Amino acid sequence: MTEREIRYITTVIASCVVIGIFFIIRMVAGENYLTLDTVKAGFVLDGDESSPYSANFLNAINVVRNEYDDKLEVVIKTNVRAGNLEETINELLEKDNCDLIISNSSVFGETLKNCAAKYPDVQFCAATCDNANTDPVYSNYHTFMGEIYQGRYVAGIVAGLKLNEMISEGEITEDEALVGYVGAFPCAEVISGYTAFILGVRSECSSAKMLVRYTESWGDYALERDLARKFIEEGCVIISQHSDTIGPAIACEKARVPHNVYHIGYNQDMINVAPTSSLTGCKIDWSSYISSAINSLLNGKSIEKEVEGDVHGNDSGAGFADGWVKMLDINKAITPAGTDTIVENAIKAIEEGRINVFEGDYTGVKFDDPGDKISLSSGYKENYKSSAPTFSYILDDVVTVEQ
Numbered sequence: 001m002t003e004r005e006i007r008y009i010t011t012v013i014a015s016c017v018v019i020g021i022f023f024i025i026r027m028v029a030g031e032n033y034l035t036l037d038t039v040k041a042g043f044v045l046d047g048d049e050s051s052p053y054s055a056n057f058l059n060a061i062n063v064v065r066n067e068y069d070d071k072l073e074v075v076i077k078t079n080v081r082a083g084n085l086e087e088t089i090n091e092l093l094e095k096d097n098c099d100l101i102i103s104n105s106s107v108f109g110e111t112l113k114n115c116a117a118k119y120p121d122v123q124f125c126a127a128t129c130d131n132a133n134t135d136p137v138y139s140n141y142h143t144f145m146g147e148i149y150q151g152r153y154v155a156g157i158v159a160g161l162k163l164n165e166m167i168s169e170g171e172i173t174e175d176e177a178l179v180g181y182v183g184a185f186p187c188a189e190v191i192s193g194y195t196a197f198i199l200g201v202r203s204e205c206s207s208a209k210m211l212v213r214y215t216e217s218w219g220d221y222a223l224e225r226d227l228a229r230k231f232i233e234e235g236c237v238i239i240s241q242h243s244d245t246i247g248p249a250i251a252c253e254k255a256r257v258p259h260n261v262y263h264i265g266y267n268q269d270m271i272n273v274a275p276t277s278s279l280t281g282c283k284i285d286w287s288s289y290i291s292s293a294i295n296s297l298l299n300g301k302s303i304e305k306e307v308e309g310d311v312h313g314n315d316s317g318a319g320f321a322d323g324w325v326k327m328l329d330i331n332k333a334i335t336p337a338g339t340d341t342i343v344e345n346a347i348k349a350i351e352e353g354r355i356n357v358f359e360g361d362y363t364g365v366k367f368d369d370p371g372d373k374i375s376l377s378s379g380y381k382e383n384y385k386s387s388a389p390t391f392s393y394i395l396d397d398v399v400t401v402e403q
Contacts, residue, residue, distance in 0.1 A: 034121070034297070034300060035297075035298065035299065035300030036099060036297045036298060037071070037298075038070070038071050038072065038073065039068070039071065039072050039073070039099050039100060039294050039297045039298060040072075040073045040074075040075065040096065040097060040098045040099050040100070041072060041073070041074055041075070041098060041099070041100040041101075041102065041290075041293075041294065042074075042075045042076075042077070042089075042092035042093075042096060042098035042100065042101045042102070043057075043061055043074065043075070043076045043077065043101075043102050043103075043104075044077050044080050044085065044088055044089065044092070044101065044102070044103040044104070044108060045057055045058070045076065045077065045078045045079070045080060045103075045104050045105075046079070046080060046081070046104060046105040046107065046108070046218070047078065047079060047219060047244065048078040048079050049078075051219050051244045051245065052244055052245065052246065052265075052266065052267040052268035052270075053104070053218070053219070053244040053266075053267050054078065054104065054244075055267070055268055056267040056268060056283050056284070056286070057104045057127075057286055058076070059287075060285060060286035060287035060290055061074060061076065061286075061287075061290065063287040063291075064287050064290045064291050064294060067287075067291060068291075068294055068298075071294075071298060072294055075092060075096045075098060077091075077092065080108075082107050082108065082111070085108055085111045086111055086115070089101060089111070089112070089115050093115075093119060093122060098122065099122060099123065099297055100122065100123045100124075100125070100293055100294070100297060101115070101122060101123070101124045101125070102124075102125045102126075102127070102290060102293065103125070103126050103127060104127045104128070104286075105127070105128065105218075106126075106127075106128040106129050106130075106189075106388075108126060108129075109126045109129030109130075109131050109143070110131065112124045112126045112129075112141065113126070113131060113132075113138065113141050116138045116140050116141035117136070117138055117141075119140075120138070120140055121140075122140060123140050123142070123293065123296075123297065123303065124140060124141045124142065125141075125142045125143070125144060125289070125293055125303070126141075126142070126143050126144075127143075127144055127145060127286065127289075128143075128145045128189065128388060129143040129145075129388065130143060130315070130386055130387075130388035131143065132313065132314035132315045133312065133313040133314055133315055137313070137314065138314075139302070139314070141314060142293075142303050142304070142314045142315070142316070143314065143315045143316075143387060143388070144289045144307075144315065144316045144317060144387055145284065145317050145387040145388055145389075146284030146285065146286070146317060146318065146319065146324035146325045146387075147310075147317055147318060147319035147324065147325055147382070147383045147387070148193060148282065148283075148284050148325055148389075149192050149193060149195075149196035149357055149358075149382050149383070149389060149391070150196070150319040150320050150325050150347075150350050150357065151282025151283070151284075151319075151320075151325045151326070151327060152193045152194070152196040152197040152200065152282060153196040153197065153199060153200035153203075153346075153350070153355075153357045154200060154282065154327060154343055154346050154347060154350070155197060155200065155240070155264045155280055155281060155282050155327070156196065156197040156198060156199065156200020156201040156202075156203070156240075156264075157200045157201070157203060157204055157342060157343065157346050158264065158279050158280045158330065158335060158339055158343065159179065159197075159200070159201045159205075159208075159238045159240065159262070159264050159279065160200065160201040160202065160203060160204025160205040160208060161204050161205075161335070161336045161339055161342065162238065162262055162279055162334075162335060162336060163177045163179075163201070163204070163205040163208055163237070163238065164204055164205050164336070165336045166237060166259070166260070167205070171259055171260065172237055172259060174207040175207065176235060176237065177205050177207050177208040177209065177237070178208070178209050178210075178211070178234075178235050178236045178237060179198065179201060179208055179209065179210040179211070179236060179237075179238045179239070179240065180210070180211050180212075180213070180227075180228065180230075180231025180232070180234070180236035180238070180239045180240075181194045181197065181198075181210055181211070181212045181213075181239070181240050181241065181242070182213060182215065182224050182227050182228055182231075182239065182240075182241040182242070182243050182247075182248050183212055183213070183214050183215070183241070183242045183243065184214065184215055184216070184217060184218045184242055184243045184244070185214060185216060185218075186214055186367045186368075186400070187367075187392070188388070188389045188390055188391060188392035189242070189388065189389045190214075190242045191367055191389075191391065191392050191393070191394060192382060192389035192390070192391040192392070193242045193389070194210070194212060194240070194242065194398075195358070195364075195391060195393070195394075195395060195398070196357050196358070196382075197210075197240055197264070198210045198395070198398060199357060199358070199360065199362075200357075201238075209397065209399070210398050210399070211231060211234065211236065211399050211400075211401055212398060212399070212400045212401070213227045213230070213231070213400070213401055213402070213403055214400070214403070215227060215243055215403075217243075218243065218244050219243065219244035219245055220243075220245070220247075221245040221246070221247045222247065223247070223403075224241065224243045224245050224247030224248050225245075225247030225248065225250055225251045226247075226251075227248075227403060228241075228247065228248035228251035228252065229251045229255075232251065232252070232255045232257060232261050233257075236261070237259055237260070237261055237262065238261070238262045238263070238264065238279075239251065239252050239261065239262075239263050239264070240263070240264035240265075240266075241264075241265070241266055242266060243266075244267070246265075246268070246270055246273050246274075248263060249263045249265060249270040249273055249274040249277070249278055250273060250274065252274055252277040252278075253273065253274035253275075253276060253277045253278075255277075260276075260277070261277060262277050262278075262279050262334070263277045263278045263279065264279055264280060264281055265278060265280070265281030265328060266281050266282065266283065267281070267283045267284075268281070268283070268328075269281065269328045269329050270328075271329060271331050275331070275333070276333075276334065277334070278331055279330070279331055279334065279335055280327060280328055280329065280330045280331060280335070280343075281327075281328040282325065282326065282327050282328060283325075283326055283328060284324060284325060284326075285323060285324055285325070285326050288308060288309070288318070288322065288323055288324050289307065289309075289316060289324070292306040292307045292308070292316075293306075303316070304316060308322050308323075309322045309324060310383070310387070312385050312386060312387070315386060315387050315388075316387055317383055317386075317387025317388075319350070319351075319383075320347050320350055320351050321350075321351040327343060327347070330343065356379045356380075356381070357382065358376055358379060358380035358381075358382055358391060359376055359377075359378075359379035359380070360376050360377075361376075361377065362375070362376040362395050362396070362397075363375050363376070363395070363396050364376070364393035364394055364395040364396055364398075365393060365394055365396070366392055366393050366394075367392050367393070367394050368392075372393075373393075374393045
């Protein structure tokens with residue numbers, strides 16, 4: 001064997017060793033990004049098509065399923081509860097052999113993360129959670145959420161325009177511009193949303209005030225409807241919600257009071273169930289992230305490298321600019337003339353950074369710590385380092401009341 005041949009063989013062996021070490025390091029670090037010809041994705045949902053939140057998620061799944069056609073196989077588990085979550089995930093992994101698991105509830109986050117530790121060759125993605133970047137960090141565990149406060153603010157603008165119209169037509173006085181908000185829990189996700197909403201309302205109708213009640217549940221049709229009815233009895237003329245049923249919309253549609261009552265929805269267009277009261281709403285379009293997750297497995301890349309949006313470690317989010325947040329249809333039959341143009345301009349201003357939603361002459365107190373106070377005079381940047389909302393201060397003039 002010549003010296004040249006020996007050198008060549010030595011170089012080849014050294015290169016193979018280096019490549020082998022590289023892949024071993026990636027596997028140990030949990031970064032073995034395999035390129036798959038087809039992807040089998042398992043979805044774990046806390047509701048079904050009867051819940052606007054889960055229905056919106058199911059719509060996104062269908063969009064992605066049509067996008068990838070025969071490259072994607074989908075297995076969907078609906079109405080999953082925390083108590084049987086691990087059993088459900090094990091079935092998706094052991095029986096269905098899923099390459100990817102995506103859940104839609106923050107309640108599922110810890111269990112999903114624990115499963116990620118046990119199955120390093122499977123990707124796990126938890127919507128609305130905030131624990132992907134907390135120790136221990138696993139490269140196959142991810143969190144994501146749309147920056148929905150932007151949509152809440154714009155929906156608030158529509159509500160404010162309607163209040164102004166009601167005032168100008170003598171239906172209510174400025175002091176009667178009262179808004180009711182049905183929230184699920186006193187947590188950052190809900191508080192951030194209703195704060196953005198009332199700030200949007202007040203950008204058009206400065207005299208507006210807001211009452212808030214919590215259901216202590218994400219989906220309780222009867223209770224959500226009944227709390228909306230209480231607001232109506234107390235004089236609220238617009239009801240909005242961060243809860244998962246159409247109960248508040250039905251309460252507005254069936255209200256029997258001297259003045260009209262209007263509704264701002266979430267996740268699902270509610271004009272069909274409340275045609276004379278539903279003004280508009282907003283939603284997160286989950287299809288963008290789900291598509292990124294599928295594409296990452298087909299391309300052998302990390303999910304975060306495929307995401308179009310804001311990436312913070314293993315956490316991803318985005319708003320209007322990247323198509324993660326969208327407005328629902330505007331009910332032109334009952335909204336003031338020109339509402340659609342004002343909405344378009346507001347969305348553009350948010351995309352271009354000309355509107356910082358959480359800014360103004362407001363002060364507030366953290367919902368679980370009275371000693372923690374905030375002033376919005378210099379602004380607060382929501383979703384700055386996290387896709388999950390972090391604003392959890394109740395403004396001093398927002399009134400929370402018992403059920």
